[in-house]
Amino acid sequence: MKKINLIFISLILAISSTIAIAGDWSKIRIGTEGAYEPWNFTDSAGNIVGAEIDLANDLCKRMNAECTFVQQDWDGIIPALTQGKYDVIMAGMSVTDERKKTISFSKAYMTEPARFFTLNSSPLSTFSSAKNLNLDDDGSATVGTISSLNNALKGAKLGVTVATIHEDFANSYLDTDLKIYPTQDEMNLDLAAGRIDAMLCDVGTAEAFMGTAGGANVVTFGPNVFGGPLGEGVGAGIRQSDADLKVMFDKAIADASADGTITKISMQWFGKDLAP
Amino acid sequence: MRFELMYESFFKILKGVPLTLEVVFISTLLGFGLAIIIALMRISDNKLYSVPAYSFIYLIRGTPLLLQLYFVYYGISQFSFVRESFLWPILREPFWCGIITLTISTGAYSAEIIRGGIQSVSQGYIESGKALGLGRISLFFRIVMPITIRQALPAYGNELILMVKASSLISIVTLMEITGIARTIISKTYAPVEIFLVAGSIYLFINFIITRLVKYAENRLSIPGA
Numbered sequence: 318m319k320k321i322n323l324i325f326i327s328l329i330l331a332i333s334s335t336i337a338i339a340g341d342w343s344k345i346r347i348g349t350e351g352a353y354e355p356w357n358f359t360d361s362a363g364n365i366v367g368a369e370i371d372l373a374n375d376l377c378k379r380m381n382a383e384c385t386f387v388q389q390d391w392d393g394i395i396p397a398l399t400q401g402k403y404d405v406i407m408a409g410m411s412v413t414d415e416r417k418k419t420i421s422f423s424k425a426y427m428t429e430p431a432r433f434f435t436l437n438s439s440p441l442s443t444f445s446s447a448k449n450l451n452l453d454d455d456g457s458a459t460v461g462t463i464s465s466l467n468n469a470l471k472g473a474k475l476g477v478t479v480a481t482i483h484e485d486f487a488n489s490y491l492d493t494d495l496k497i498y499p500t501q502d503e504m505n506l507d508l509a510a511g512r513i514d515a516m517l518c519d520v521g522t523a524e525a526f527m528g529t530a531g532g533a534n535v536v537t538f539g540p541n542v543f544g545g546p547l548g549e550g551v552g553a554g555i556r557q558s559d560a561d562l563k564v565m566f567d568k569a570i571a572d573a574s575a576d577g578t579i580t581k582i583s584m585q586w587f588g589k590d591l592a593p
Numbered sequence: 594m595r596f597e598l599m600y601e602s603f604f605k606i607l608k609g610v611p612l613t614l615e616v617v618f619i620s621t622l623l624g625f626g627l628a629i630i631i632a633l634m635r636i637s638d639n640k641l642y643s644v645p646a647y648s649f650i651y652l653i654r655g656t657p658l659l660l661q662l663y664f665v666y667y668g669i670s671q672f673s674f675v676r677e678s679f680l681w682p683i684l685r686e687p688f689w690c691g692i693i694t695l696t697i698s699t700g701a702y703s704a705e706i707i708r709g710g711i712q713s714v715s716q717g718y719i720e721s722g723k724a725l726g727l728g729r730i731s732l733f734f735r736i737v738m739p740i741t742i743r744q745a746l747p748a749y750g751n752e753l754i755l756m757v758k759a760s761s762l763i764s765i766v767t768l769m770e771i772t773g774i775a776r777t778i779i780s781k782t783y784a785p786v787e788i789f790l791v792a793g794s795i796y797l798f799i800n801f802i803i804t805r806l807v808k809y810a811e812n813r814l815s816i817p818g819a
Contacts, residue, residue: 392780399783419783480780496767497777503667507767510670512685 342562344383347373348403351388352500354525355586356409356551359388368586369407372426375578379569392479392499395419398554404562406554409519411482413548421557423566425550426579427591430541431483433466433475434508434523435515437536444469444538452486452545462540467492469539473514476504483517485546505532517542521587550593599787602778606792609771613799616688616760616770620695621753627700632707646704653701658759661698666690666766691763699756706752710745711737743814750807754800761796771795 349357349365357367365386377384387403398406398420412422430449435441447462470493477484479497487495496513498504505526508516515538516523526532553570555563573579579592634646653661669675669684683689714737722736764773775792779785 392776393785396779396783396785479777497769498767499765499776503765506667506670510685511676512670512687 342380342382342404342565344385345377345380345405345562346385346387346403347405347407348387348389348394348397349406349408350391350394350500352391352502353409353522354501355521356519357407368427368582369409371582371586372573372579373405373407375573375582376566376569379572380565390499391481395554398556401556404556404559405566408554409522409551410554411548412550412552413482413485413546415485415546416554419557420554421560421563422552422554423563424570425552425593426570426574427583428550428593429519429521429587429591430543431486431517431547432520432523432537432541433515433517433539434527434535434537436508436511436534438534439514441469441473441515441538442536446540448540450540450542452490452542452547454544463490466539470515474512476508476513476516478504478518481518482547486542487517489546501526508535521591524587595784595787598782598784599791602775602782602788603791603795605778606771606774606788606795609769609774610795610799612768612770613757613760616691616695616763616768617753617756620692620760621699621756623692623696624699624703624756627696628703628707631700631704632711635704635708636711650701650704653697654705658694658698659762659765662691662694662762662766665694687763687766687768690766691760691768695756695759695763698759699752702752702755703749706745706748707741709748710741713744714740746807746811746814750804750811753803753807757796757799757803 349369351357351359351365353367355367357365357369360366365388370386373384373386387397389397389402389408391408394406394408394410395416397403406420410416412425416422433441446465447458450459450462450466452459470491473493474496475487475491475493476496476498477487478501479499484495484497487493496504496507498507501518501522504513504516504518507513509531520537520541523532523535523537527535553566555566570579574592580590583589583591631646631649634642635650637643637646665684666687675681675684684693718736718740719732722732727735760770761772764770764776767773769777771792775788779788782788
């Protein structure tokens with residue numbers, strides 16, 4: 318009986334600890350992956366740093382909240398939010414209709430197209446195509462670009478990270494041998510080693526890799542890909558029940574965008590302006 | 594609990610069973626051969642054999658399997674001379690990296706199991722064999738090995754089960770076996786409890802079959818009435 322009581326009490330505590338904080342947002346826990354340079358990553362000293370960390374600290378100041386960061390693997394990052402391990406996801410996560418079924422999002426704070434990357438020794442590096450591929454437009458130009466991409470990628474091994482907009486896009490538009498990685502870091506290593514022929518990811522994170530010695534031979538090819546399953550830009554993931562927190566984030570993001578803070582952070586980490 | 598999701602996922606995850614079994618089967622087979630060689634080196638009186646064997650076992654048993662897999666897959670491929678060597682077509686493939694890692698691991702653990710079995714063969718049997726005029730090789734295969742297998746089988750059955758479970762680690766090097774498929778489904782459905790229950794049950798069933806087979810072999814090999 319004692320044991321049952323104990324279980325019961327700890328259950329109540331577990332439930333109430335997630336309820337009690339609703340409405341009181343003086344402390345906000347932010348979940349991030351820490352393996353997606355330069356959005357969020359772990360430096361050699363083991364600290365989580367990156368554009369989103371700087372942005373989160375700025376947003377929290379605007380909301381008069383004290384923010385802490387929680388590191389969470391990407392493939393469990395949404396369940397951990399719904400289970401209350403943290404209150405917000407800021408992890409280079411694109412706002413998509415698919416994810417909106419489970420969580421809600423703030424307005425986008427940064428936006429960036431996806432691109433393909435390969436080694437400069439690969440025949441893919443000379444592939445040329447239209448500059449942009451907008452998946453919201455289903456005209457003949459879009460269809461033509463996709464079919465020329467598929468021709469170039471025939472039989473090639475294409476890397477994507479698990480449960481990303483890029484995996485969704487590759488699954489629904491591309492006909493190629495897909496290799497699915499848990500993190501960007503592991504995919505980078507395999508591209509450099511030649512285990513995969515190409516990878517598809519956000520431009521910024523690939524450029525961060527290209528700036529290191531290991532990624533010196535990496536080049537980009539193909540069009541800028543955006544729209545459709547690639548979503549509306551990167552936003553903060555918030556539990557659907559925390560509508561008040563979403564309002565706070567929307568306002569803080571709008572302010573940070575208006576006074577140039579997002580542009581400043583973006584220039585510092587990406588070398589270009591990703592402000593929405 | 595989303596039972597419909599569990600039902601759908603069951604058939605998706607089932608598609609990973611052949612790869613799991615294939616990896617376990619190949620690496621267990623290769624690992625068993627490796628283990629016999631290592632075990633014989635380990636009990637040798639010649640230090641030239643026993644010291645390398647002991648070091649190998651010590652190194653492999655003392656480090657995490659996950660780390661060994663990372664080392665084989667991501668570590669070795671960092672060197673360009675490896676990527677240019679004749680070994681690269683093998684080391685390039687995640688499948689063979691998984692096989693190599695698991696073979697080395699089970700080789701080390703099984704070597705200790707086999708060594709225990711060999712050393713349990715009583716001196717009396719060996720002397721009787723010698724008295725019958727058996728040479729070193731036939732003494733080993735006809736007297737020592739059969740007794741060793743009988744002695745070591747329960748412990749080796751345990752190792753087989755550990756191998757099935759260890760094979761789940763290869764999902765981190767892009768191989769879509771049971772755990773790999775389960776993780777992919779979870780990252781889309783956000784239902785870890787349901788999917789892990791399904792994946793866990795499949796492992797449980799595989800291991801149930803293995804324990805039955807080992808038990809059957811134990812019964813067949815046991816001395817009647819002993």
